[in-house]
Amino acid sequence: MFRKINNWCIGALAVMLMTGTFEAQAQPDGATLFKQCATCHSPFKDGTGPKLQGVREKWNSGGAKDGSIYHWVKDWEAAAAADPYAANETKVKPGSMMKFPTLSNEEIDAIFDYVDAQVENKPAAPVAGGDGNVEVVEQELPMGWIWLAFAIVLTVVVVSLGNVKNRLVLISKAKGGEDVEDVPSFIDDIKSWAWRNRKLTAFLILCVVIGVFVALFLGLYTIDVKEGYHPSQPIEFPHSVHAGINGIDCRYCHNVVTESKSASLPTVNVCMNCHKQVTGTTPEQQEKIKKIYEAAGWDGNQFTGKTKEIVWNKVHVLPDHVYFSHEQHVTAGNVDCMQCHGDMKKRTETAQVMPVSELNKIEGNIQLTKPTLTMGWCIECHDQKGISDGPLDTKKDGYYAEIHKRLLENDPKLYEQYMKDGKVSVKELGGWECIKCHY
Ligand code: HEC
Ligand code: HEC
Ligand code: HEC
Ligand code: HEC
Ligand code: HEC
Ligand code: HEC
Incomplete structure (x- = not known):
């Protein structure tokens, strides 16, 4: 039996x-696809982006060109150049809509179908990392x-x-x-x-x-490609002026990056260390720096006590089930910030998730092919990157030398096999094990 x-x-x-x-292949799943829009859009409420329910209808009846809305989602800039209706839409929050060049028209329709099918007044949980007022719509049975x-x-x-x-x-x-x-x-x-x-x-x-x-x-x-993500920020903070021209070390502002999981963002006090004096040269700069004063409650002579937190929008976001540690990569792995974030010293706008094609242009970066921040990207680097360049590197604390020594003692044959390509890769030390990255 x-x-x-x-x-x-x-x-x-x-x-x-x-x-x-x-x-999974035959029918695009609107609920899942909508997740990539949900950081900015809700079906019913305006947030970073406008509400999306009925938006297709709105465009059709509003005089948009045929298919213009698909064009918009794939590349709003190109759509705005081709269709006056789309150009008008860019005025809500100029430049903040993301581009989704890989979505097909069917997938975009699936998203809108899903959004249109939502019913208002369902209890909804806020999205972590997104706007406070953005809602996640309850998942339907897929x-x-x-x-x-x-x-x-x-x-x-x-x-x-x-x-x-x-x-x-x-x-x-x-x-x-x-x-x-x-x-x-x-x-x-x-x-x-x-x-x-x-x-x-x-x-x-x-x-x-x-x-x-x-x-x-x-x-x-x-899944869930975030390349190019560039949210708007409360202050147009240019890394180029700070880390670049003024040569401020990354750790001055991201002060726990070498010793903890998170890199952290600076508080307004850190800005005030300099900006009490540095008021800006051009009127444009002064205008931006004024926002720091508003946040710190600084009236030019003293602190008024009326502070207002600067809420930076998170740019690099991994799902909750993924474990990533800066210390492990920056300190133990000796990976340069540029490898994953691009050359921030030259960045004149606020931070962005750099597309892998841009990262590959930087000299000295390991060349990767999968989109930045996806699982494929992590794994590809773990396969390519050696934990050291030679069997007995000279890293001061002997961290790698110790690993090599232990490997050699435990299993000389395996060690020889690892070293065939001249390196022990992160993968060979277990960097492909699901449990290392997933809770
Ligand atoms: C990073 C934030 C962000 C993400 C992610 C995002 N959008 Fe947008 N979207 C915006 C903003 C901001 C606007 C307003 C356009 C402007 O002012 O340039 C907008 C506008 C739109 C519009 C036009 C709205 C109207 O009322 O006419 C549509 C349609 C749209 N987005 C669809 C999508 C879809 C579909 C996705 C997911 C695949 C998506 N957006 C993801 C920020 C975003
Ligand atoms: C003077 C302070 C300061 C210095 C120095 C600085 N940053 Fe930043 N960094 C910020 C602020 C403020 C933000 C938030 C605004 C933004 O996203 O652009 C930020 C954001 C970032 C982000 C995006 C964070 C996110 O939300 O995902 C990265 C990556 C980053 N910085 C890397 C660097 C690197 C690499 C260096 C050194 C080359 C550096 N920063 C130097 C202040 C600083
Ligand atoms: C191996 C790739 C990699 C390297 C190298 C790296 N980062 Fe990151 N960084 C990430 C990822 C992935 C995230 C998103 C983390 C998350 O959401 O948990 C991130 C997030 C950040 C953030 C946003 C705040 C936070 O902790 O989530 C800042 C700021 C930042 N990195 C700065 C730096 C600086 C400065 C360096 C160099 C000292 C650096 N990073 C090196 C991959 C990297
Ligand atoms: C170590 C000193 C220092 C710190 C810390 C610092 N700044 Fe600055 N910042 C400067 C200098 C120097 C300038 C250039 C001013 C000029 O050219 O007159 C500047 C310029 C600026 C500008 C105008 C940039 C432009 O050209 O458009 C903004 C905005 C700004 N800072 C924001 C911030 C914010 C936000 C923080 C905190 C996260 C911060 N700064 C922390 C030194 C600093
Ligand atoms: C540019 C290359 C690179 C990228 C991209 C990268 N890593 Fe790593 N990773 C390394 C290196 C090098 C080490 C080894 C550090 C060491 O020697 O302990 C490592 C180690 C790790 C470890 C510890 C593995 C172990 O055996 O203990 C985890 C967990 C990890 N990475 C997670 C991630 C995640 C999650 C991502 C993607 C968001 C990512 N990494 C992207 C280079 C990279
Ligand atoms: C080096 C780190 C790393 C390793 C090893 C790894 N993953 Fe992942 N995984 C990630 C990251 C980062 C994401 C999130 C990707 C995204 O958001 O686009 C992810 C996403 C996923 C998802 C998708 C969940 C979602 O967001 O919908 C699944 C399922 C998954 N991983 C399973 C696995 C399995 C099974 C293994 C072992 C064979 C594994 N992972 C090994 C880093 C890793």
Whole structure:
């Protein structure tokens, strides 16, 4: 009995996995896709971006060109150049909409369909890292699960019908006075077929397993691409003037970056260390620096006590289930800030998630291909980057030398294999293990 249950469980699982993966490709999932918009947009409320419910209708009836709204989502700048209606939309918060060049029209429609289907007044939780007033809409049961449930039910029905048929044969034989041996059940039929064609069966199972893995990984590589993300900030803080021209060390403002998980952002007191005196040369600068004074409650001579926090919008955001530590990369791994954030000394605008194509232009950076901040990006670097350039590097505290020494003592053969390419990569030390990055 249990063997049977076991068997059809496996069958059902295979069907589930297959339909699951096909489903994921066939139909774009508006709820998931909308997550990348939800940091700025809510269906019903204006936040960083305007509310999105009914926006397609608004554009169509407002006189936008055909297909202009898709163009907008893919590249608002190009859309604004091509369509006066779109150009008008850029006036809400100029330059703050993100570009999504990889979304297809179907996917964009799926997002709008999802948004239009939302009903207001549902209790909603705020999004971490986004605007305080942005809402996450409650997740609907995704279509994928409905298909899965359907696949399970179907499998159960097929198997039961097969068994019923065999039972009927058995009964009719018994009635006819025939000698009744145990007629093979439907599952037994399948099993014996599989046994007779075991090579084919093995091949089919292998195909399914490989297919599932490939689909899974291709999916993981590109989930939730944040490249180019450039939120607006309360003060137009230029890194170029500070870290560049004035040569201020990154750690002056991001003061825990070498010793903790987070890099931290400076408080207004840090700004005031200099800006009590530095009031700006041009009127433009003075205007910007005035905002620091408002936040610090500084009237030019003394602190009034009327402070107002500067709320910087977070630029680099990883999902909650990912663990990333600056100390591990900057101090232990000796990776330069530029590798992941670009050359901030030259950055005249506020910070942005630099596209990998830009990062690759910086001399000395490891060349990567996957979009910045995706899992593929992390993993690709862990494969390429050695924990040191040679077997006995001269890093002062002997950190790497110690690792190499231990590896050599524990398993000289394995060590030799690692060192074939001249390095022990982060991956070879476990940097591809799910648990290292996922809680
Ligand atoms: C970084 C913040 C941000 C993200 C992320 C973002 N948007 Fe926007 N969006 C804006 C802003 C700001 C505007 C207002 C446009 C302007 O002033 O330039 C806007 C405008 C729009 C408009 C026009 C709204 C109207 O009322 O006409 C649409 C449509 C839109 N966004 C769709 C999307 C979609 C779809 C996504 C996700 C795939 C998305 N946006 C992601 C910030 C964002
Ligand atoms: C004078 C203070 C100061 C110095 C020096 C400084 N930063 Fe910043 N940094 C800031 C402020 C303020 C922000 C928030 C505004 C923004 O996002 O541009 C910021 C933001 C950032 C961000 C984006 C943070 C996020 O939300 O994801 C990165 C990355 C960054 N800085 C890297 C650097 C690097 C690398 C250096 C050294 C080359 C450096 N910073 C030097 C003040 C400073
Ligand atoms: C290996 C890539 C990598 C390197 C090297 C790196 N960062 Fe980051 N940085 C990240 C990632 C990823 C995040 C987002 C972290 C998160 O959301 O948990 C981030 C976030 C930040 C932030 C936003 C605040 C925070 O802690 O979330 C600042 C500021 C920052 N980095 C500054 C720096 C500075 C300064 C250096 C060099 C001393 C540096 N980073 C080196 C990948 C890197
Ligand atoms: C170590 C000293 C120092 C610190 C700390 C500092 N600044 Fe500055 N900042 C300067 C100098 C110097 C200038 C250039 C002023 C000039 O050219 O007259 C400047 C210029 C600026 C400007 C005008 C830039 C422009 O050209 O448009 C802004 C805005 C600004 N700072 C914001 C900040 C903020 C926000 C902080 C805190 C996060 C901060 N600064 C911290 C030294 C500092
Ligand atoms: C530019 C290369 C680079 C990128 C990009 C990068 N890492 Fe790393 N990572 C390293 C290096 C080098 C080390 C080894 C540090 C050491 O020697 O302990 C490391 C180590 C780690 C470790 C510790 C591994 C262990 O074996 O203990 C974790 C966890 C980690 N990285 C997470 C991430 C995450 C998450 C991302 C993406 C958001 C990321 N890394 C992106 C280079 C990178
Ligand atoms: C080097 C760090 C690293 C390792 C190792 C790693 N991941 Fe990830 N993973 C990430 C990052 C970063 C993200 C978030 C990517 C994004 O937001 O685009 C992620 C996202 C995911 C997601 C998508 C969740 C979502 O946001 O919807 C899944 C599932 C996942 N990882 C599973 C795994 C599995 C299984 C393994 C082991 C085979 C693994 N990861 C190993 C860094 C890592």
